[in-house]
Amino acid sequence: MRNPPVNSLSLEFLTELLISLEKLENDKTFHGIIITSDCPGIFSAGLDLTEMCGRDPEHYAEYWKAVQEMWLRFYLSNLVVIAAINGVSPAGGCLLSLTCDYRVLANNPKYAIGLNETLLGIVAPFWFKDTLVNTIGHRSAERALQLGLLFPPAEALRVGVVDQVVPEDQVQSTARLVMAQWLDIPDHARQLTKTLMRKPTADRLLTERDADIQNFVRFICKDSIQKSLHAYLEKLKQKKG
Numbered sequence: 001m002r003n004p005p006v007n008s009l010s011l012e013f014l015t016e017l018l019i020s021l022e023k024l025e026n027d028k029t030f031h032g033i034i035i036t037s038d039c040p041g042i043f044s045a046g047l048d049l050t051e052m053c054g055r056d057p058e059h060y061a062e063y064w065k066a067v068q069e070m071w072l073r074f075y076l077s078n079l080v081v082i083a084a085i086n087g088v089s090p091a092g093g094c095l096l097s098l099t100c101d102y103r104v105l106a107n108n109p110k111y112a113i114g115l116n117e118t119l120l121g122i123v124a125p126f127w128f129k130d131t132l133v134n135t136i137g138h139r140s141a142e143r144a145l146q147l148g149l150l151f152p153p154a155e156a157l158r159v160g161v162v163d164q165v166v167p168e169d170q171v172q173s174t175a176r177l178v179m180a181q182w183l184d185i186p187d188h189a190r191q192l193t194k195t196l197m198r199k200p201t202a203d204r205l206l207t208e209r210d211a212d213i214q215n216f217v218r219f220i221c222k223d224s225i226q227k228s229l230h231a232y233l234e235k236l237k238q239k240k241g
């Protein structure tokens with residue numbers, strides 16, 4: 001991923017990600033992809049806050065549809081998808097990595113990962129929640145979501161948000177080793193098993209997709225939510241100076 005400075009998931013960047021995924025899926029010489037970041041120290045800062053602040057309802061609906069699409073397409077991809085997480089990964093950045101089949105995180109105490117939505121005064125929707133529950137179990141997900149926990153590497157491994165923590169200079173090579181192991185499995189059997197495990201979760205969003213967009217638009221248009229998001233963005237900007 002290369003969307004400096006922080007790989008935020010803007011509408012444009014989400015669209016590029018989806019086009020890239022589609023190209024790779026349509027090229028039958030590819031069987032797996034490794035998602036990693038070109039922004040030093042940042043895997044992805046999550047959803048782009050400027051797409052959710054001070055815009056009109058039509059824009060929010062279009063943006064949310066793209067976020068849903070990103071989740072559905074990566075979560076259900078027939079390719080083996082591995083996250084080589086070489087930086088901090090809050091909220092939507094964590095969600096993207098949770099769509100992958102395996103997560104390798106660099107062992108750097110700054111590289112926290114988690115769904116921290118409540119800290120911004122917003123609520124992770126049910127499909128973010130379902131993805132986390134499927135990964136770390138109900139009790140750990142409940143605690144992590146309510147408290148907006150961002151786990152440093154050792155904690156992330158202990159709770160199961162990531163599958164492996166390795167020295168920073170070994171993230172890419174480890175991801176490639178893991179990829180080789182996954183590609184050793186007969187592809188049709190692995191793909192069908194992935195679908196078996198994930199389709200019920202994806203189906204829930206597919207059947208409630210429009211309602212989910214309407215909920216998001218209603219929620220994000222609230223004055224109180226806009227104020228929280230503006231304040232959070234301001235805090236990020238003031239941090240610099």
Ligand SMILES: CCCCCCCC/C=C/CC(=O)SCCNC(=O)CCNC(=O)[C@H](O)C(C)(C)COP(=O)(O)OP(=O)(O)OC[C@H]1O[C@@H](n2cnc3c(N)ncnc32)[C@H](O)[C@@H]1OP(=O)(O)O
Nearest residue numbers: 008045046047048049050090091092123215216219236237
């Ligand atoms: C009923 C249904 C309800 C549904 C509700 C909605 C649910 C939506 C869920 C949201 C999920 C999300 O993903 S929200 C985004 C969460 N992300 C974060 O909290 C991360 C915020 N960013 C940071 O903490 C830091 O920027 C960083 C640790 C990622 C990097 O720190 P660093 O010091 O290296 O960089 P800066 O902080 O100076 O940032 C540089 C530059 O980027 C801008 N920025 C940062 N993050 C975002 C972002 N997520 N979106 C847009 N822009 C971002 C930051 O403001 C700086 O901008 P300027 O250079 O202009 O100052």
